[in-house]
Amino acid sequence: MDWFNAVVQGVLLGGLYALFATGLSVMFGVMRVVNLGHGDLAVVASFMALAMVNGTGLPLWVAIAVMAPLFAVLGYVTQRVLLRRSLRAGPMSTLVVTFGLSIILQNVLLEIFSADTRTLGGGAFATGSFRLTQDISIPYLSLATFVLAVIVIIAIQMFLSRTGLGRMLRASSDDPDTATLVGADSRHVYGIATAIAFGTVALAGVMMAMRSSFDPSTGPSRLLFAFEAVVIGGLGSLWGTLLGGMVLGLTQSLGSQIDPALTILGGHIVFLAVLALRPQGLLQGRTV
Known part of the structure; x- marks a missing residue:
């Protein structure tokens, strides 16, 4: 039964x-x-x-609701101000x-908050669980994180396939030059993609902070796990990213x-x- 419990916990960890x-996959x-700087952005959140x-x-759920749109705006501005010119090169x-952004964020956090390890307490929600059997329990936080990951992926997929801006994102991914010829503003399109990436990593950062401790230097390890999940699942596939995360967690x-x-x-080793x-990863497909 311990092994089955390990499988359940691994699948739920894969959601985180x-x-x-997800954001790393969208930007790529x-x-x-x-x-x-993806992992460091999560730590900033x-x-x-x-x-x-x-x-x-304020209650923690308010902070969660604020972080995602705030970081989405930050992502849009970052792309227009910082990344747009580097893309041309x-x-x-x-x-x-x-990489420079990562170093700056780490040092700014170090100056403001020091190197002390912190935790974001979630109360009974972060520590509580319900039992499936006498030996298997499901943590509320882990289950909520997994459900949130699925909801985020579904929402992004629907946005990409059912909205005009989403289809423009897909077109820019396939052939940016042709997309520009038919009216796509690459600056705005890339800004939206970066906004999605920053918003989702902010959610991940807050959920991780409720699960474990963090400090200004933990960003690179977060980036490594995200990168491994993307590669295992398959570059260019959002559902592959979920699968990669589950494989990594398992x-x-x-x-x-x-x-x-x-x-x-x-x-x-699995990576x-x-x-x-x-x-090419376990699943082949395209993010956009």
């Missing part, structure tokens, strides 16, 4: 990794950009939610720019059952195995 990875799918809750006394330039959960030292290492045996 998928939520982290539309602009072919790997944002090296964690600290901002913590400051909002502690400073104003090529993919290596965007890597350097987002591997870590089952690895910890064998030996706690395999918790993180097991996920890295390398997918790169070696199926570099």
